[in-house]
Amino acid sequence: AQSVTQPDIHITVSEGASLELRCNYSYGATPYLFWYVQSPGQGLQLLLKYFSGDTLVQGIKGFEAEFKRSQSSFNLRKPSVHWSDAAEYFCAVGASTSYDKVIFGPGTSLSVIP
C-alpha cells in the first residue's frame, strides 16, 4: 500500500527566500506523485505532477519538484517565495490501480514573513 510522509509540520520563511518542502513516499512500483496547495477556504489546487520521464518537473506559480527514486523522495522547491504562497501544501502518491487511488500526506503549513 502507498503512504506519504511530510516531515515538516510547519515552516516559516521570509519573503524572497528559497523554499524546500520535503516529501517521502512508500510504494512498491513507480509511483505517480503530486503536490497540491490548499489556501484557507479554498479547494486543493494541483501544483505539479510526476508520472514518468524527466525527474525534475515544473509546475505552476514557479514551483518545481524533483523525483529521487533512490531516496523515495519528491521534494517541492521554489527559488523565491512570495507572501501569497502562504498555504498548506500536500504531497500525494498515486498508484496505477484500476481507479488511480491517491494517498495524501499530512501536509506542511507554510508561513511567509514579509
Place this chain on the structure above:
Amino acid sequence: DTGVSQDPRHKITKRGQNVTFRCDPISEHNRLYWYRQTLGQGPEFLTYFQNEAQLEKSRLLSDRFSAERPKGSFSTLEIQRTEQGDSAMYLCASSLAGNSGEQYFGPGTRLTVT
C-alpha cells in the same frame, strides 16, 4: 468547464440529525471521489465512483455513511445520525479515466456537528 462544485459550503447540524451533501463534477469526468479532511490532516479517501458504479469504500465509511451517483453525473453523500466525530471538511474530486490519477477538487463542505 466550471470546475467541481459542492453544496452546501457549510453545514451546522445537531448530533443525531441526517445531512446530505452534493457534488457536481467536471462534466466530462467519469470518476468521482469523496474525501474527508480534519484539521491539520491531509484528505482521507472515503469512496470512489466510476460512472454510476461505486467501486470502493474505505473502512472510514461506516454504515451511517452512504454515497450515490445515480446517473453518473452528480453525487450525494449522506450521513445518518451524525456524531460529533463527523465534524470535518468533506471534499469531492473528479478525474478522467486514463489521466493517471490527476484529480480536480471542489471547495469542500465543512460540517460542524454540535
